[in-house]
Amino acid sequence: MAPLCLFHAPADAQYVARWGDALQLRETAAAPTDQQCFYLWYDGQRLRLCRADDRRGIYLRAASVAPRASFGGALARACGVTRARRPSVLDVMAGLGSDGMVLAALGCSVTLIEQHPALWALLDDYLHSQSVSKARALLADCWGWLAGQGGACCDTLYLDPFFPPRAKKALPGKAMQYLRELTGQPLFESEKLDLCLRSARERVVLKRRLRDPKLGQPAWQIKGRTVRYDVYRAIGVG
Incomplete structure (x- = not known):
């Protein structure tokens, strides 16, 4: 995987240096306009994933x-979070990390794993x-990382993979389009379940659309307005 270019102003060189091993850092006074593919732009306040036709990213x-x-x-509720109990959570397909950040905001200790450097x-x-003090982000292949742990490493293991494809004319939102194009839309394979x-002490939570088929036999489901959470008991939990 070729490193993406990260453009930044000279004044921000010290801050963006943290990503130098994974990304190509290039100084510029303004966001580039001649990029033909994805690039990263740090504007002094936040990092954005952009394209030439979309500088807001x-x-x-x-x-x-x-x-x-x-x-x-x-x-x-699916992840077992209550006011009295905040389990440790491993979000192994983090993407933009919105769900993991919600759990961190509720007080859970969250580890987010993402294999794409951008x-x-x-x-x-x-x-x-x-x-955010309750979460950390790791750059790693989640399946190799899990295999290397040799057993349970969290209370709740959370999965938010790309949803299975379906016949639909409407395009997904911009963020989802970008993620699919950037990563190649890897799907969650049943054998990885x-x-x-084996990597969770209590439960595994798999996010799905409401009408998506079940993977295996979850212990129970919790449904939202447009998605559901299939909850599986970890191996060894009665």
Whole structure:
């Protein structure tokens, strides 16, 4: 995977240096306009994933996290989060990390794993710019990372993969279009569920659209307005 270019003003060189091993850093006075593919732009306040025809790009907005941080919400209930108990959560297919950040806002200790350097950098920038102390972002292949743990490494393992394809004319939102194009839209394969079940102490939570087929036999489901959360008991949990 060739490193993406990260453009930044000279004054921001010290801040963006944290991503230098994963991204190509280039100084510029303004966002470039001649890029034919994706690039990253740090504007002095936030890191954005952009294209030549879209200099605003995408990034995780803090304003989209706070309204969802509810103990009564479907995400929190699926992950076993209550006011009295905040499990450790491993978000192994983090993407832009919105769900993981919601869980961190509720007080959970969250580890987000993302294998694409550009998305990992977006996560890392959000954690630092928003002073999120309850979460960390790792740049790694999640399946190799899990296999290397040798057993349970979290209370709740959370999965938010790309949804299975379906016949639909309407395009997804811009952020989802960018993620699909950037990553090649890898799907969650059923044989990986067993590894997930061995890597959690309590439960595995798989996010799906309401009408998507079930993967295996979840112990129970929690449904929201447009998505559902299939909850599986970890291996060894009665």
